[in-house]
Amino acid sequence: MSDRSRLFLKVALSGFIAYHVFCVALLPNSASIIGRKLDRILTPYANPFIFNRTWQFFSPGPMPSFYIEYEVVTPESEMDLNRATIVYPPVPKSFTLGDYYLRSLAGMRFLGVKDENFTKFFVPYLCRQHAGAIGLDIRSVMEEVPQMESLDVDSTIGFKELAEKKDLPRKFYECPGAAISMKGDIEEELKTLGDETGDGSGGQPQKNDPAETIPGGDVEPTDDSGRDGTKALPTGAGDSK
Amino acid sequence: MKFLLQFARAWDRFFFAPTSTLPIGVFRAFFGALALLMYSIRAVNWRFYFTDEGYLPAAHALEVLPAFHQPLFHWYPHSVGMTLAFQIVMLISLVCLTLGIFGRVSALVTFLLHCAFIQRNYTIGYGADFVATFAFFSLIFMDNSRSFSLTSWWSRRCGRAMKPQGEVASIVSTMGMRLIQIQLCLIYSYTGMEKLKGAPWWDGTAVWSVIGNTQLMLFDLSWLKNFPMAIAAMTFATLFFEVYFPAIVWYRPVRKWALLFGVGLHLGITFTIGLFFFSFVMIAVYLLFLDEGDYIDFADFFRGKYTHRASAGR
Numbered sequence: 001m002s003d004r005s006r007l008f009l010k011v012a013l014s015g016f017i018a019y020h021v022f023c024v025a026l027l028p029n030s031a032s033i034i035g036r037k038l039d040r041i042l043t044p045y046a047n048p049f050i051f052n053r054t055w056q057f058f059s060p061g062p063m064p065s066f067y068i069e070y071e072v073v074t075p076e077s078e079m080d081l082n083r084a085t086i087v088y089p090p091v092p093k094s095f096t097l098g099d100y101y102l103r104s105l106a107g108m109r110f111l112g113v114k115d116e117n118f119t120k121f122f123v124p125y126l127c128r129q130h131a132g133a134i135g136l137d138i139r140s141v142m143e144e145v146p147q148m149e150s151l152d153v154d155s156t157i158g159f160k161e162l163a164e165k166k167d168l169p170r171k172f173y174e175c176p177g178a179a180i181s182m183k184g185d186i187e188e189e190l191k192t193l194g195d196e197t198g199d200g201s202g203g204q205p206q207k208n209d210p211a212e213t214i215p216g217g218d219v220e221p222t223d224d225s226g227r228d229g230t231k232a233l234p235t236g237a238g239d240s241k
Numbered sequence: 242m243k244f245l246l247q248f249a250r251a252w253d254r255f256f257f258a259p260t261s262t263l264p265i266g267v268f269r270a271f272f273g274a275l276a277l278l279m280y281s282i283r284a285v286n287w288r289f290y291f292t293d294e295g296y297l298p299a300a301h302a303l304e305v306l307p308a309f310h311q312p313l314f315h316w317y318p319h320s321v322g323m324t325l326a327f328q329i330v331m332l333i334s335l336v337c338l339t340l341g342i343f344g345r346v347s348a349l350v351t352f353l354l355h356c357a358f359i360q361r362n363y364t365i366g367y368g369a370d371f372v373a374t375f376a377f378f379s380l381i382f383m384d385n386s387r388s389f390s391l392t393s394w395w396s397r398r399c400g401r402a403m404k405p406q407g408e409v410a411s412i413v414s415t416m417g418m419r420l421i422q423i424q425l426c427l428i429y430s431y432t433g434m435e436k437l438k439g440a441p442w443w444d445g446t447a448v449w450s451v452i453g454n455t456q457l458m459l460f461d462l463s464w465l466k467n468f469p470m471a472i473a474a475m476t477f478a479t480l481f482f483e484v485y486f487p488a489i490v491w492y493r494p495v496r497k498w499a500l501l502f503g504v505g506l507h508l509g510i511t512f513t514i515g516l517f518f519f520s521f522v523m524i525a526v527y528l529l530f531l532d533e534g535d536y537i538d539f540a541d542f543f544r545g546k547y548t549h550r551a552s553a554g555r
Binding site for chain 2: 009014021024030044053058063066067099102110117121149158
């Protein structure tokens with residue numbers, strides 16, 4: 001290889017290195033003014049190859065446990081107040097090398113960040129898992145661990161019992177294509193239940209109510225909250241694995 | 242002018258100087274095997290993840306992404322048959338990559354298919370997938386089949402010397418290795434700096450919140466409440482490691498200690514939170530920070546021939 005060819009190769013590669021490193025160094029902070037100004041020259045390269053990731057493992061704070069609980073509403077169970085509660089994603093009974101649970105969790109959180117996505121993609125999927133379902137009564141559940149100093153030193157209570165469960169107000173989602181003859185009654189029922197809980201919400205999510213947002217999960221929608229209207233998440237929600 | 246020349250020389254040395262192919266070969270084999278295992282397991286549920294039987298129909302696959310992250314072009318599979326074909330080709334290319342057969346081509350094919358699957362369903366991706374993206378990408382440039390591969394073993398067995406490494410291959414190979422090393426530094430520094438925004442990382446209780454997450458924890462560590470100083474030490478050590486990793490890993494006298502701490506941290510994550518693949522993908526990249534001499538020492542240690550070598554010249 002001649003000196004000239006070698007120099008040409010190294011200069012060309014240096015240009016590529018500079019561009020690539022600039023992309024991967026800048027895009028995790030794409031909300032910065034530099035990111036906003038230069039996104040047109042960075043994202044055409046970074047987005048197709050997924051070089052646009054943010055890196056926020058357990059930050060800014062570790063996320064609390066988060067899952068959804070739902071009840072399947074069928075024409076027969078519309079008025080039943082004791083419907084079975086299903087947890088999603090189902091927790092594996094023992095350790096497995098497989099990451100199906102982690103992926104399910106990631107998917108649920110990602111879609112849950114934006115109610116539009118949750119309703120459009122996730123609800124129809126859950127409905128398909130339950131033949132005859134006309135709707136789903138879904139609530140988000142967050143479990144937070146109490147402060148270390150507040151615990152009794154001699155206590156032998158484990159985290160499962162210690163966890164402070166926060167049931168966020170629930171929401172009724174209609175299954176696509178389902179004929180709901182008594183939708184009004186269900187809403188009325190939810191309102192009554194909500195009033196019983198004393199939150200004054202009537203069981204319905206309020207404006208800026210976290211119930212409309214399933215926190216946690218992937219970081220992208222959070223980062224772009226100012227750009228595309230996705231909702232802000234509580235502390236720790238930007239956590240990703 | 243003098244400064245510019247010095248900078249250009251340092252740049253040239255760092256990005257293009259010939260490096261041993263042994264660490265690259267070990268990295269390729271280890272990471273390839275890990276990725277093969279990870280994506281074989283993912284393939285079990287391929288219909289749920291990547292076909293319309295799951296929650297994300299192919300026609301709407303990119304809708305879940307914020308506008309800022311929409312790719313300009315995509316090549317994800319749209320039909321069941323295409324998805325299956327992609328799966329099979331990806332697993333075959335991963336086998337080739339692990340064994341070091343057509344290393345660069347295998348890495349390129351794997352990288353493109355890996356991106357295709359992430360484009361198809363971005364929602365199920367987690368840390369292991371996203372770090373793996375960069376590892377596959379860097380392997381495209383690295384001369385990855387020259388050591389620790391079926392190709393090199395076969396050449397030796399047949400008594401044939403492998404074709405000498407070309408100059409272009411050497412230059413590009415070093416560049417590929419540097420790209421993933423820099424990427425690892427960026428990952429740690431960003432995640433460390435993000436932690437600095439969070440109160441639990443400042444008050445020393447973040448690890449308590451992590452081990453209290455019953456959704457991820459494999460067993461109960463609530464007894465650690467009796468050791469608050471240990472919780473605080475683990476929290477601050479993690480923070481310190483992540484923030485300073487990009488600086489200390491390049492400083493040879495402390496490099497091995499930094500990597501050793503990182504291995505401990507990731508093994509801790511593996512055995513408590515169960516993030517097996519994520520942890521080992523991160524550890525795999527560490528292999529590129531070791532010199533050829535380190536591998537020889539390691540091999541000698543297991544053969545019982547270990548004698549401490551002077552660090553001069555290494």
